Amino acid sequence: MTSQKEAVAVLVERLGYVFKNKQLLDQALTHASGAKCKVAGSNERLEFLGDRVLGLVIAQLLYEQHEELPEGDLARMLNTLVRRQTCAKIGEKLGIPDALVLAGKGNKRTVVTDNIVGDACEALIAAVYLDGGLAAAHSIIGEHWAGFLKQAPDMRKDAKSSLQEWAAARSLAVPSYETIDTTGPDHAPEFKVELKVEGRDPAHGVSTTRRTAEQVAATEFLRRERIWK
Template identity: 50%
Template sequence: MSNAKTKSAREFEERLGHDFAEPGILERALTHASYTAGRTKSVRDYERLEFLGDRVLGLVVAELLFRLYPDANEGDLAPRLNALVRKETCAEVAEHLDLGAYLRLGPGEATAGGRKKAAILANACEAVIAALYLDGGLDVARGFIERYWADYLKTVSVTPKDSKSALQEWAQGRSLPPPVYEETERTGPDHAPSFCVRVTVEGFPPAEGGGTSKRAAEQAAAEAFLAARNTTP
């Protein structure tokens, strides 16, 4: 599919149900870095918008979970939040929106199937959230997220991920190596040991957790890592 066949940003605007005061911000949200190669500096990609959209998504989803589960503690909410804001979920929302058909890609990326690549779709989805936020404010962005994340909010309440699984998915969603767990201390008698475990993810400060079993300590370490990141990197 060539860029000549790309659907217009105006069509996508209608699909989103928001009339942009600054249409250019939506065009930028739909522009992949490959499209800007060889063009003037005024043509910018969605990278900075993606950064902002990720944070807006995290804030809105955290608020929704906070209100939906008034009795849940942080340990219950953190894995739910992680599952809802991960790249895979964003990519699925993008597919539902047929967002790939509206992306501006360079010829090479378009030929290579960029419109269906999960990483590109997820990043563009976050950029679109940022565009909605910047153009219409938090209420507009919240409305979009509430609409397209509604089913995920229902599902995640049934089977929230444990902390290790959530951290594994967090790392995978950012194309990082798997988390590494290291036992740093073991104390107490053999019949009642206590473990301390450190978890490390490439490029981030490690986190530690303790427990009466190595598995429990690993879960605690993963939970501490996610809490430090607020599960919205």
């Protein structure tokens, strides 16, 4: 079984940052349940700071990478990228769960939840920021959030809503969806939907539900027309 010390070494390697002040790293990985002093010794204060640093860096990256998007879309993407579930996924990849300092041992060890991992991930960002400055934090966030940033355009809102707003802004008729084919057995049908937008070529979507097929068609249209990149 990997020791906590070994797990920390793995985490540091995956993180790609060497701490000058290792106490910051230790504190970032110390849950309140395992801290001798909850306020000064746990990662709660670092988590508070890391949340703000993460928000700033992600906001800047979105602003720079998506010049064509309005504030509302950027805000929705930001909320998804900085939420605790996203931080928890990245924390899992870094190996945070095994590196945490928690109360108890073995079966009596504090259960590691997504909230705990997500908070520790934000605390880790704060530790990097305090140890190496904003440039170091920016580099770490840019690297480990890269995959999520690539998916960011699809996080804005559902494609049908985006398309309807786009059409309304141009005084076009409401886009229409029609199921033009259904294949497969009754227990696993597949629907093909045709989307019609005034003055544009139709777009098509295929999925196991009509609703999803409509979303696929709307997404295909938005990307084909370069409304979504």
